[in-house]
Amino acid sequence: MDLQLYNSLTRRTEEFRPLLEDRVGIYVCGPTVYGHAHLGHAKSYVSFDVLVRYLRYLGYRVTYVQNITDVGHLTDDADAGEDKIAKAARKERKHPMELAEYYTRSYFEDMDKLNCVRPDISPRASGHIIEQIELVKILLEKGFAYEVNGSVYFDVSRFPDYGKLSGRNVEEMLAGARVEVSPEKRNPADFAVWKKAEPNHIMQWPSPWGMGYPCWHLECSAMSTKYLGQPFDIHGGGMENKFPHHECEIAQSEAAHGVQFVRTWVHNNMVTVDGQKMGKSLGNFITLKEAFAGTHEKLSRAYEPLAVRQLVLSSHYRSPLDFSDAGLFAAHSGYQKISEAVRSLRKQLAAVPQGEPRVEGVPPSNRGQDARDTILKQLEEAKTKFEEAMNDDLNTSVALSVLFDLVRLTNSLLENKKTARETLAAVNEMFTKLGGDVLGIVTEESAQAGGVDEKALDKLVGILIAQRAEARKAKDFARADAIRAKLDEAGIVLEDGPQGTQWRSK
C-alpha cells in the first residue's frame, strides 16, 4: 500500500501521487518571527518534519520550502492593523530586521534541538518583494484586484471558488464577521494584497502604487510558486490558517495563473492548554526554551527536546494536543526508555568486534540460528507494521508503538548472553531507520559518550561510585545509600548491574 494522506481540500483521505514520479515539492507556512517558538510551533513543525522524512524514506526526492515571515503580518485586518514585527521591534528598541533576524536564529536553534531537518529553502518575505509586486500586477491586469488610494485589494466577487478550502461562502462569513471593514473595500469580503505605507512606517518599499508593503497572504503565494512551480504537490500549515490565509493564497495564485495552486493540503491541529488554544494572543504559551530549561510555572522540571518531540508524535497530527506537565512527563519517561535501550544496544555492539559472537567461547549454536531467524522475522513484521501505520495518514502513535516493541525485544536480547552480534546489528539498523530516519527520536548521540563536560562528570561520578562500592563491600549500606541519595538529588541515578554500577542523568 502507498501513502494515504488526508487532503483538506477534498476532505478525503487520498492516495498520495506526486506530479512527477519521484519528486515531491512541499511548502509549509513558517513562523512569523517576532517571538520565541512555543509548543504549538513544535507540534506543527515536528509533524511536517515527519512527513518530509517519511517521503524521503519512501524514496522521493523532496524539496522542502518553509518561509520566514518577517514583514507584512498585521496584528489584525482592520485599518488600524499594525505590522507584528514592527510593533515588537519598537517595544524592544530594535530595527525590525534585527528583531526578525534574532528570532529567526532562535527558531532554527529550537528546531535543530527538536531534530527537525532544515528546510531546503527558507525564503524570507522581505527578500521577495519584487515577486510579490509582480503577482499584484498580474492580478490587477487580469481584473482580479483593484487599487484604491495606494492600496490594492483582491476582488472576491471575481473569484467564485473563494471559500472552497474552508467550506464557507461569502454571505455566511459576512454574517459572523467580527472585524471592522475598511471603507476602501468594494466588498466587505475583499482582502488586501498590498498596503499603502504611512510615512513613519519603517518597512516599506516602492511600488507602482506608491510606497507600501505586501500583505501576509501574498508572500506564500509568491514564494511557494517561485520555488515549486504551480501547481505543486503539498502545502502544509496549521488548521487555524485554513481561513483566511490559505483561502486567500488559493484565490491569488489561481486567479493569477489560471491553474490549480496546490494538489494536497495538509493541516495540523492545535496545541491547547487547559482546553484553550496555545497562542501568542492569549499569552498562554510555553516557549520551547522554557520547556527545555524547565523555567515555566506550569513545568515541574526541565525536559529534553526529544521528549517534546515524543509527546508530539504520541498523538495524531490532526488531533488537538492538550498540553499538561503530566503528559510531557510521561512522554519524557517513554523517550528515555527508548533511548536507554538504544544506548545499551549500541554500547554492546561497539564492545564486541565484528563477526565475533557476543561472548567469547560461546559459539552460535544451531539453536541460536533458529532464534535468530525468529528475530529477523519479528523485525520484518515490525517494519511492515510501522510502514502500514505511516502510510495510513501518518499514524505516528502506532509507529511509536512499534518502537516500544523493539525496545522490549532489545532488552530481552541484551539479557541473553548468547545473542549474536549480527542479530543485535539487525535490531540496531531497524532503530536507525524507523526511529531515527523517519521519527527522528533515535539519534546518533544515543551511542556517544558526550563532550568534555560529560567526560569530566563521568570521572567525578566514578570516584563516588568507587567509594560507594567500598562501603557496600564493607556492608556499610547506610553510607552507600547516602552517596546514592546525594547523587539522586543532583539528578544522577545509579544503577547496580552484574557488570558494576552505571550512572545516568534523570
Place this chain on the structure above:
RNA sequence: GGCGGCGUAGCCAAGUGGCCUAAGGCGCCAGUUUGCAAAACUGGUAUUCGUGGGUUCGACUCCCACCGCCGCCUCCA
C-alpha cells in the same frame, strides 16, 4: 448565527461495521532480580468505548436526539 471537529481505563492515546472479551505509553500493583533500590523482564490493571434511542445477523465503529468540550468565521503553527 454559520462552518468543522472531538468525547475510549487514574492520565495520554490508537482503533472507526465482525480478527475489539479494545494497540502502545505513563502511572499503579504483584513476581523475577537486588543488601535495599534503580533499570530490565514477566504478569495484572476498560466485559467496555459521553448519554438515550434506531439501523443491522452483528456497532466503539453507521443514523437520530441530547449532554459536555474545542477550533475557525480579526491575528496566531
